[in-house]
Amino acid sequence: xxNACAVPCPYCGxxxxxxxxLEMVAGxxxxxxxxxxxxxxxxxxxxxxxxxxxxKQELRWSRRLALxxxxxxxxxxxQVKRKGIVYSAPIGMWEAEMMKLVVxxxxxxxxxxxxxxYLLSMIAGRGEMAAAKLEQGTIExxxxxxxxxxxxxxxxxxxxQAHKKARSKPPPGWKGPIAPNDTS
Numbered sequence: 001x002x003n004a005c006a007v008p009c010p011y012c013g014x015x016x017x018x019x020x021x022l023e024m025v026a027g028x029x030x031x032x033x034x035x036x037x038x039x040x041x042x043x044x045x046x047x048x049x050x051x052x053x054x055x056k057q058e059l060r061w062s063r064r065l066a067l068x069x070x071x072x073x074x075x076x077x078x079q080v081k082r083k084g085i086v087y088s089a090p091i092g093m094w095e096a097e098m099m100k101l102v103v104x105x106x107x108x109x110x111x112x113x114x115x116x117x118y119l120l121s122m123i124a125g126r127g128e129m130a131a132a133k134l135e136q137g138t139i140e141x142x143x144x145x146x147x148x149x150x151x152x153x154x155x156x157x158x159x160x161q162a163h164k165k166a167r168s169k170p171p172p173g174w175k176g177p178i179a180p181n182d183t184s
Contacts, residue, residue, distance in 0.1 A: 027061035033068050037075070041091055044098040045071075051102065051113045070116055080123045087127025097122045 006015040034042050049067060053059040071094075074080050080089045101109075101119060109118065170176060 023061045026065045030061055030065040030068055033065070033072055038091060038095075041075075041095045041098075044095045044102075047102045048098040048119065051105075051109075051111060054112050067116060071119075074120075080120055080127065082120060082124035085124070087124050087131075089123050089127065093123060093126060097126065 005018045007018060008014070009016050034045075037045075045068065049059060049064050052063060052067060074089065075091065075094050078088065078090050080087045097119060101122065
């Protein structure tokens with residue numbers, strides 16, 4: 001009985017499983033993708049990828065490679081784009097969100113995961129919260145701008161200043177009430 005996925009090696013003549021050979025190449029390519037990443041992020045990524053592991057088998061290297069290839073451009077750019085909006089996502093945020101997902105996995109999360117969508121939505125949500133906090137700070141700053149650096153003026157002084165304002169001249173040809181000391 002022959003294995004349909006096996007071919008004889010041209011050098012030694014032993015059967016080589018093509019699927020295994022392709023998985024080995026994918027593993028080598030996956031390892032190459034990780035170059036330049038902090039070791040702590042690599043550890044978090046390894047743990048995160050275990051969420052994709054099927055129940056009765058190991059996670060294939062080709063699957064790890066595909067999932068990691070999707071994330072790497074975003075990790076290296078330190079940003080996530082969701083629904084047309086780009087959120088800042090520094091490497092520390094990636095690591096923290098991956099570990100948060102692994103350690104405090106929500107009960108509603110169905111394993112094995114099918115895509116990186118849940119992680120990306122977590123990071124985008126964190127970016128939205130940071131943007132909302134920044135916007136709220138800006139609104140508060142604008143609201144309190146009149147109080148910052150100003151001097152306090154008593155209300156009585158404000159009333160006198162309003163009374164002393166120069167009156168504007170009436171338009172030419174205006175015939176208003178005649179003043180009591182006007183003798184015309």
